Amino acid sequence: MEILAFGVQADEKPLIEKAFAGKHEVRCLEVFLTPDTAAIAAGYEVISTSVNADLGAKVLETLAAGGTRMIAQRSTGFNNIDLDVAGSLGMRVARVSYYSPHSVAEFAWTLAMAVNRKVIRAATRTRDFDFRLAGLLGRDMHGRTAGVIGTGKIGEAFTRIAHGFGMNLLGWDVAENPACVELGMRYVEKDQLFAEADLVSLHVPLLPATHHLIDQRAMVLMKRDAILVNSSRGGLVDTRALVTELRSGHFLGVGLDVYEEEAGLFFLDKSLEGIDDDTLARLLTFPNVLVTSHQAYYTEDAVGQIIDATAANVDDYLSGRRGDNVLVPAAPEG
Structure with missing residues (x-):
């Protein structure tokens, strides 16, 4: 056959x-x-x-x-x-x-650290032989709080890495993962996680109940200098609301490996024709946003x-x- x-x-x-x-x-x-x-x-x-x-x-x-x-x-x-x-x-x-859950979890951390330590901006500068440090100030993850939305296999792998950094661990899911609890994770309501976490990473499937789980209300609850990472499904985040919050100066950084309207864009070469998605185009203009094309599993x-x-x-x-x-x-x- x-x-x-x-x-x-x-x-x-x-x-x-x-x-x-x-x-x-x-x-x-x-x-x-x-x-x-x-x-x-x-x-x-x-x-x-x-x-x-x-x-x-x-x-x-x-x-x-x-x-x-x-x-x-x-x-x-x-x-x-x-x-x-x-x-x-x-x-x-x-x-x-x-x-392998490690593929996605490790890439989620790659996005988090890249926006935290301004890696893309730094690499672009050094290619132009600009070796200044101004504007590249990051922060330690050690001692800060990671909020993990979804603590299945990938969320657990992400949590283990956060534990290795020496972070405080908050989790939200429909059921607790004993392995995450053993690492010191406290399960809390979503609103508390949003309010207390320095880093919020999404690891839940896209279902009717999780569509736009991160809407404008959720974003407003987050710290102004929080980092948001989505390596799960684009529809978890209301992208238009995200653009609005970014324009207001919200978020230290945002790392997205997925986008809710990625079909017809991701995995394709649009370099010659450009894109007609105004929301994605606007998102890509923010210096504290890193977007990759659904490669976390790759x-x-x-x-x-x-x-x-x-x-x-x-x-x-x-x-x-x-x-x-x-x-x-x-x-x-x-």
């Missing part, structure tokens, strides 16, 4: 080909799955998609009409998939429920685990097994 993989990055292609070698042929495409590209999948029973694929009703209906019966998404998040429609069409949808370890799990999901489907990663089972035949 030949499998069609959408949205494959150059670094991923050899890993995907290796994972499926000896089992199935795989056709890797750089283009992302959208309403305009869905017809390419005609004749492919199994496809694999990336986190920024459009798997809304229209695309799913096109895929089903073309014979697609199984979608293996190469990510943990699945907020881009209309699972109800997929189920009604008799499609199986599987995700990757686990990969390590050899994590990507390798994601692809291996994707291959296993396909094997399960073809063998008639239902693995733990299945979100929607295929409708029974007959």
